[in-house]
Amino acid sequence: MEEKxxxxxxxxxxxxxxxxxxxxxxxxxxxxxxxxxxxGCETASLYLVDRKTGELYWETALGDAGRQLKNTVRxxxxxxxxxxxxxxxxxxxxxxxxxxxxxxxxxxxTQSSFRTYTMLCAPLKARxxxxxxxxxxxxxxxxxxxxxxxxxxxxxxxxxRLLESLGHQVAIAIENSRLYTDLKQSFYxxxxxLSEAVEKxxxxxxxxxxxxxxxxxxxxxxxxLSTEEMERIRLAALMHDIGKIGIEDRILKKQNPLxxxxxxxxxxxxxxxxxxxxxxxxxxxxxAGMRYHHERWDGGGYPSGLAxxxxxxxxxxxxxxxxxDAMVSNRPYRKxxxxxxxxxxxxxxAGTQFDPVVVDAFTIAFTAGEFIQSDITD
Amino acid sequence: MEEKxxxxxxxxxxxxxxxxxxxxxxxxxxxxxxxxxxxGCETASLYLVDRKTGELYWETALGDAGRQLKNTVRxxxxxxxxxxxxxxxxxxxxxxxxxxxxxxxxxxxTQSSFRTYTMLCAPLKARxxxxxxxxxxxxxxxxxxxxxxxxxxxxxxxxxRLLESLGHQVAIAIENSRLYTDLKQSFYxxxxxLSEAVEKxxxxxxxxxxxxxxxxxxxxxxxxLSTEEMERIRLAALMHDIGKIGIEDRILKKQNPLxxxxxxxxxxxxxxxxxxxxxxxxxxxxxAGMRYHHERWDGGGYPSGLAxxxxxxxxxxxxxxxxxDAMVSNRPYRKxxxxxxxxxxxxxxAGTQFDPVVVDAFTIAFTAGEFIQSDITD
Numbered sequence: 001m002e003e004k005x006x007x008x009x010x011x012x013x014x015x016x017x018x019x020x021x022x023x024x025x026x027x028x029x030x031x032x033x034x035x036x037x038x039x040g041c042e043t044a045s046l047y048l049v050d051r052k053t054g055e056l057y058w059e060t061a062l063g064d065a066g067r068q069l070k071n072t073v074r075x076x077x078x079x080x081x082x083x084x085x086x087x088x089x090x091x092x093x094x095x096x097x098x099x100x101x102x103x104x105x106x107x108x109x110t111q112s113s114f115r116t117y118t119m120l121c122a123p124l125k126a127r128x129x130x131x132x133x134x135x136x137x138x139x140x141x142x143x144x145x146x147x148x149x150x151x152x153x154x155x156x157x158x159x160x161r162l163l164e165s166l167g168h169q170v171a172i173a174i175e176n177s178r179l180y181t182d183l184k185q186s187f188y189x190x191x192x193x194l195s196e197a198v199e200k201x202x203x204x205x206x207x208x209x210x211x212x213x214x215x216x217x218x219x220x221x222x223x224x225l226s227t228e229e230m231e232r233i234r235l236a237a238l239m240h241d242i243g244k245i246g247i248e249d250r251i252l253k254k255q256n257p258l259x260x261x262x263x264x265x266x267x268x269x270x271x272x273x274x275x276x277x278x279x280x281x282x283x284x285x286x287x288a289g290m291r292y293h294h295e296r297w298d299g300g301g302y303p304s305g306l307a308x309x310x311x312x313x314x315x316x317x318x319x320x321x322x323x324x325d326a327m328v329s330n331r332p333y334r335k336x337x338x339x340x341x342x343x344x345x346x347x348x349x350a351g352t353q354f355d356p357v358v359v360d361a362f363t364i365a366f367t368a369g370e371f372i373q374s375d376i377t378d
Numbered sequence: 379m380e381e382k383x384x385x386x387x388x389x390x391x392x393x394x395x396x397x398x399x400x401x402x403x404x405x406x407x408x409x410x411x412x413x414x415x416x417x418g419c420e421t422a423s424l425y426l427v428d429r430k431t432g433e434l435y436w437e438t439a440l441g442d443a444g445r446q447l448k449n450t451v452r453x454x455x456x457x458x459x460x461x462x463x464x465x466x467x468x469x470x471x472x473x474x475x476x477x478x479x480x481x482x483x484x485x486x487x488t489q490s491s492f493r494t495y496t497m498l499c500a501p502l503k504a505r506x507x508x509x510x511x512x513x514x515x516x517x518x519x520x521x522x523x524x525x526x527x528x529x530x531x532x533x534x535x536x537x538x539r540l541l542e543s544l545g546h547q548v549a550i551a552i553e554n555s556r557l558y559t560d561l562k563q564s565f566y567x568x569x570x571x572l573s574e575a576v577e578k579x580x581x582x583x584x585x586x587x588x589x590x591x592x593x594x595x596x597x598x599x600x601x602x603l604s605t606e607e608m609e610r611i612r613l614a615a616l617m618h619d620i621g622k623i624g625i626e627d628r629i630l631k632k633q634n635p636l637x638x639x640x641x642x643x644x645x646x647x648x649x650x651x652x653x654x655x656x657x658x659x660x661x662x663x664x665x666a667g668m669r670y671h672h673e674r675w676d677g678g679g680y681p682s683g684l685a686x687x688x689x690x691x692x693x694x695x696x697x698x699x700x701x702x703d704a705m706v707s708n709r710p711y712r713k714x715x716x717x718x719x720x721x722x723x724x725x726x727x728a729g730t731q732f733d734p735v736v737v738d739a740f741t742i743a744f745t746a747g748e749f750i751q752s753d754i755t756d
Contacts (some may be wrong), residue, residue: 001379008386012543015393019550020504022557126398165390172397179400180558182660187565189658194572197623197654245575249627276575280567282560 007162010038015169022180031170032062035136038166039120039159042138042152047075047083048174049131056083056133073107081105082121083133090130092122092164096154117152122163124171131174134167191238198244201252208325213237215321218370222361229313236289236314240322243273243290255332270294271303289314293322296353308355316355320346320362323354324371339372385540388416393547400558409548410440413514416544417498417537420516420530425453425461426552427509434461434511451485459483460499461511468508470500470542474532495530500541502549509552512545569616576622579630586703591615593699596748600739607691614667614692618700621651621668633710648672649681667692671700674731686733694733698724698740701731702749717750 014034021027028046035044047056058073079085082103086093098104098116116137124132141153195209202208216237220230244252247269251262258266274291277283292306292315299307301319311319327342337345343366350359365371392412399405406424413422425434436451457463460481464471476482476494494515502510519531573587580586594615598608622630625647629640636644652669655661670684670693677685679697689697705720715723721744728737743749 001383004383005379005386008383008390012386012389012393012547015390015397016546016550019393019397019547019554022554168394169390169397172394176397176400176554176558180554180561183558183561183565186658186660187561187568190565190655190661191568193654193658194620194623200624242572245572245623246578276571277568280564280571282564283568 007038011162011165011169014038014166018169018173019176022177024174024177024181027170027173027177028059031134031166031173034166034170035134035163036062039136039155039163040140040142041120041136042140043114044137045135047087047133047135049077049087050074056087059132073105075105079103082119083135086121086123086133087130090123090125092120092160092167094155094157094160095119095121118155120155120160120163122160122167124167124174126171126175131171134163134170136163188235188238191235191242195238195242198242201249202241202244208329209238209241211325212240212318212321215324215365215371216317218365219317219320219358219361222364223317223358232286232289233314233317235283235286236293237318237321239273239277239286239290240293240318241269241273243269243271243276245276246272257333267294267302285312285314288312289318291315293318295319297355298352301353311355313355313358316358320354320358324362339366343371385416389540389543389547392416392544396547396551397554400555402552402555402559405548405551405555406437409512409544409551412544412548413512413541414440417514417533417541418518418520419498419514420518421492422515423513425465425511425513427455427465428452434465437510451483453483457481460497461513464499464501464511465508468501468503470498470538470545472533472535472538473497473499496533498533498538498541500538500545502545502552504549504553509549512541512548514541566613566616569613569620573616573620576620579627580619580622586707587616587619589703590618590696590699593702593743593749594695596743597695597698597736597739600742601695601736610664610667611692611695613661613664614671615696615699617651617655617664617668618671618696619647619651621647621649621654623654624650635711645672645680663690663692666690667696669693671696673697675733676730679731689733691736694736698732698736702740717744721749 014030014037018027018030018034021030032044032046035041043062045062046059048059049055050057053074054077056075056077058075075081075084077084077087079088080103082093082095082098082101082105085091085103095101096118098119104116118137118139120136122134123130124134136155136159139153139155139159141151192209192213196206199206199208213234216233217230220233225233247266251258251265254262270291270293274287277287277290280287289312292301292304292311295301295304295306295311295315296319297308297311297316299305324342324346327345328336328339330336346354347359347363350356392408392415396405396408396412399408410422410424413419421440423440424437426437427433428435431452432455434453434455436453453459453462455462455465457466458481460471460473460476460479460483463469463481473479474496476497482494496515496517498514500512501508502512514533514537517531517533517537519529570587570591574584577584577586591612594611595608598611603611625644629636629643632640648669648671652665655665655668658665667690670679670682670689673679673682673684673689673693674697675686675689675694677683702720702724705723706714706717708714724732725737725741728734
């Protein structure tokens with residue numbers, strides 16, 4: 001009974017741990033760690049149902065063997081594999097002689113040199129449908145034995161009940177992280193699609209927004225920023241030119257260089273973007289990044305003439321990414337510069353036009369080849 | 379010990395229940411129900427930290443008394459109230475003589491005629507900060523007593539440990555639902571802001587998108603649709619005119635009625651919107667709704683000449699909402715019609731231009747006064 005209390009307390013803690021993130025990869029990793037700790041087994045694995053094909057795929061398992069197998073194992077949902085049977089029937093199984101079970105999928109063992117002897121297998125159910133299968137593999141004996149590695153203990157009904165309870169928590173956590181991730185992808189995808197629609201009116205060659213996002217993330221990765229900061233940079237880069245929605249066609253689409261008046265209208269785009277987006281509650285920091293991406297480190301930029309660290313970091317990063325892409329891209333009236341020339345231009349303007357710390361990160365990314373994309377002037 | 383096992387099993391089940399939704403209101407409701415069932419108390423209440431003011435507000439409590447108090451009680455985080463103390467210190471409390479505790483906030487009792495005698499109070503912590511406070515009020519005696527209503531049992535340390543465990547799960551569920559809701563608001567807010575930026579170029583008077591969203595939701599509410607369907611309608615209505623981003627300024631901004639050629643260019647906007655948005659993975663159904671909002675029930679619309687139920691329901695609903703707003707809105711070259719005339723026009727075209735079932739729902743909404751907004755032609 002005391003053992004039971006201990007296990008249930010563990011289960012409660014693991015439930016909190018698994019639910020404490022909406023990052024799908026972390027959820028899955030924590031689910032497997034919790035399985036091993038709770039059930040006391042050598043390893044654990046997780047199959048998920050592919051929503052497009054209806055097949056099970058081996059999403060993840062702990063350790064090197066698991067990583068090797070990722071994305072290689074796919075199983076139909078039928079009674080010809082253990083996981084397939086559990087997903088099909090919704091029943092969980094105890095199998096204490098896996099090697100002699102006709103449903104055992106041997107390809108996994110062959111590929112990874114990992115052998116399964118004993119197994120628990122429980123379905124993951126969310127909203128009445130099976131979204132995956134959770135397995136506990138090779139139960140550790142409670143007293144270590146001095147014999148061969150193969151001497152695993154048997155699983156019992158009580159182990160299975162515990163795995164089912166954990167599976168219930170895991171299924172919910174996976175489903176929540178999926179909902180969150182799907183929503184995020186719809187959001188980012190929408191902003192990207194609309195930015196590109198605006199961009200199509202512009203004299204830039206296509207793909208500018210996508211490249212500025214990519215370059216900004218390359219720079220940001222060398223600056224030790226938090227996940228939240230990285231997300232903010234991604235969104236601000238996606239939105240950086242969206243204010244061009246408010247610029248007249250005759251200026252956006254002009255095939256020749258802009259004259260003075262036209263240029264000053266064009267230079268309103270960061271402020272226009274700010275006017276459009278600033279009322280969106282959760283995006284205040286993002287929008288600030290977007291607003292100031294044409295400020296200069298020495299104070300000579302627009303719209304506000306901010307200088308140095310007055311300019312939000314997000315904007316200082318986008319400024320470098322944006323300038324790089326502007327230099328290497330073709331225009332109707334001139335060919336883009338080679339990347340090496342753009343590189344010299346940016347490093348040469350560290351401390352005047354650009355934040356020198358951002359330029360340092362840019363330099364690391366550039367010399368590592370991260371700025372050379374095949375589609376750079378597509 | 380058996381009681382302990384029963385409680386822990388309950389706790390696990392409640393954890394799954396609380397986490398099984400990302401709707402903040404449902405999470406809070408389930409959290410309170412779980413508290414009452416797990417602890418065995420008369421009622422429970424939940425304070426949350428207002429992220430803007432840093433105060434605690436009485437978010438919710440079970441029963442009528444709780445509903446009466448919603449949004450009326452606000453407490454600073456300090457030692458002058460029980461909840462304030464718990465939020466400040468991060469410590470949980472057992473108080474078995476609440477009426478004589480100097481920190482007891484009596485306004486709540488006065489307003490609701492509910493009296494608290496015994497109380498457990500635990501902080502809700504997520505990512506190391508206190509996001510709220512969970513209270514269990516008036517413990518039910520294990521054996522019903524034949525005395526006065528006030529004869530509540532005392533809370534013990536073991537009750538508090540259980541509430542703390544539940545509080546841990548509740549805090550995570552609240553935090554996840556907040557993250558999801560914040561992301562959704564950012565997404566919808568962004569689409570709305572961009573739609574309105576496009577709209578500003580158009581000859582419509584401002585606010586068209588917002589009104590079409592509002593009217594579409596009015597109609598949809600009378601059609602018994604699922605939450606998912608309602609969300610899809612909201613998004614599709616927000617996006618319905620976004621394809622105008624691809625229409626030239628000279629047509630969008632023309633102050634006089636469009637000629638034949640101009641009209642056929644303008645009629646490309648649903649298809650243009652589709653071209654822009656259709657590659658966004660999670661929005662396929664939404665985008666279909668947007669694409670066909672100018673189809674007619676009798677097959678005479680554009681872009682594809684679909685008829686009847688071939689037209690996605692979302693599009694059939696937006697068609698009515700859009701037509702109503704177009705009729706009542708002012709144009710540079712004509713004043714908008716009165717709502718009664720637009721109503722007759724729509725009901726008169728049920729079965730030809732519009733889906734008769736949608737028109738039925740429109741009629742219910744219109745006669746209930748839902749289509750009369752003060753800002754209808756602002």
